[in-house]
Amino acid sequence: MVQLLQTLKHMEYHGVRELARAAEHFLRSIGTTQEKGTVADYPNERTIRYYITEGLLDQAIEKRGVTSIFGYEHLLTLLVIKKLQALGLPISVIKDLIAGKSEDELEKLFGEEIHVFTDKKELDVFRASIGHTDDSDAVLLDSEGITPAAPPSAGNEAKEYLESLLMERSDRPERLPARRPPPAAPRLSRGTSDWRRYEIIPGVELHVSRGFRAPKDLNWRQRVLVLIDGILDSRERR
């Protein structure tokens, strides 16, 4: 898995949306899902912003114009957060666990199996069973730590429900239907004469502006693929 990560080392993500999609893309490709069903499976823009305000994720590396640029460490941290959440750890604990960790340490955290114990005895038994007393592969929570104040299902259900409403909303016109442009004019064909259509596979077309020149940069191309993948995926989920 860590090897797979290596291919992403030099990628940049323009904006929170791209970062979310890249993380989702990666998690899907390795087939991770949350077991508990209490936390969203994949990070979205909102959760990323939330992690940033909570200090779990660093601010963007830089700003280009209005776009925030994120890098490999952001993606990696995000993947680790999701993994730890999947183990049922509350955000406050995750924050402590990842604080000050280097890239290598985060990679290790992401790549290894992690065991969570709420009882010191259980932990000792586990350690004895694997024959060492190293702390690095085990997380011990006090019982308060693992019991979030709110029943987790209730909390995340509310949030997920509201997020689903936002998704629904983006399918709908912003304004009242009367103000909606006639549906016959699809968004991409504005200024039709300047666009070329290519059928990639049946049912999927690519529209390219006549004057457009694709950069040779592999990084850039990878990003475009992630974006397309994100679009196709989000359509699937609706």
Add this chain to the structure above:
Amino acid sequence: MDNKETYLQIFMEKERVAANKEQTIDVLVRIVPPAESAESGERPKLNIGIALDRSGSMDGNKMRQAREAAKYCVDELLPTDAFSAVIFDGNVDVLFTNQPATNKEMLKRGIDRIEARGSTALHQGWVQAGLQVSERLSGGGIDRVLLITDGQANVGETRTDRIVQQAKDLAERGISTSTIGIGQGFNEDLLVPMAEAGQGNAWFVEEPRDMVRIFETELKGLVAQVGNTVTLGVTPSPGVKVEDLLNDFETDASGRYILPNLRAGSPLDVLVRLKIPAGEVGETLLAANFELRYTDQATQKPVTVTAMGEVAYDTAAAVAELRTNDQVLTTVTLLTNARARKEAMEYMDEGEFDDAASILRMVAFATDDAFDVTPSAELEQEIEAVRDLNRLIADRSNDMLTRKRMSYERDLRRKSR
């Protein structure tokens, strides 16, 4: 009323009923929560997300008062509470992400900078405020969105039934919604059902200067909340039928009535109309079983309280001598008047103002009669309110205000508030 636990009090219309005939009787189920919430000084944690309309029509006094009210809210919160605010016009901006109410001065300065502009994306404003609240659920406390608006939803989702359903769905997921309608341009047919479905309160601010007082009442209600997810099951004995429940509470999938949240020191009166079979003089009948269920605010544990409604049969002559129970009469009057308000509103909507006015006149007579039999402050207040409505509808000076008052008064009467 120094009880520590919630209990049920059952009042029969009369102490006994006439034998040998089938009849309908009114039974008042009074739900009496503790006089004070849990241990002294303890109150549920609050997690409040304000969704404040900053559309153009809010300009001036309304916005000024809304800002004051929001600041009041901040002042009242404890550092352990959480506060967030979104402001919406055609767009929605998060003014404060969910945060502990610690830096109050900073919060209040931010609120002071809100100014009015644009149209009303009410739905999205509500959704975003909900999202803020969902970021830091209180866990056993109260997570609530306060939607403040003076206008109609005209951007984004505008369908009333959809928004109301969504408020219900969100309440089921732990976040309740209260609505505050200001002035006369908002849609009470959205805001009142939305708050009911959202397990919160609907407030009507006729005058901007009432804003702070309304906020105060809302917060006091939150702090005093001792039970949520409240339902009442009514199980009639064989041969007995539930004819009506005058509060017009909705029922859930299992037929239990969905009640408003329980507040310390505020009893809730539910009026059940039962049809009972004929009985012999001297016989008694267990007419119905009442079962209250709710989630205790402090412990988050389910609580069940039950009581039986018992009927004793006597001769018609003896029953004729008996006085009607004062509490029952008062409650029946208030709830019947609530229904009459709804009916009058429906007439108004059809343009039948004379019919609406005649209903309100009848309401006035009935209330006067009830007061003559059992004078109380409650009924006196009702007489005043009904008199105002009669005056408003007679001179037709402000139909919007008349309708809004009726809508909100109906809501309050149904919930004994």
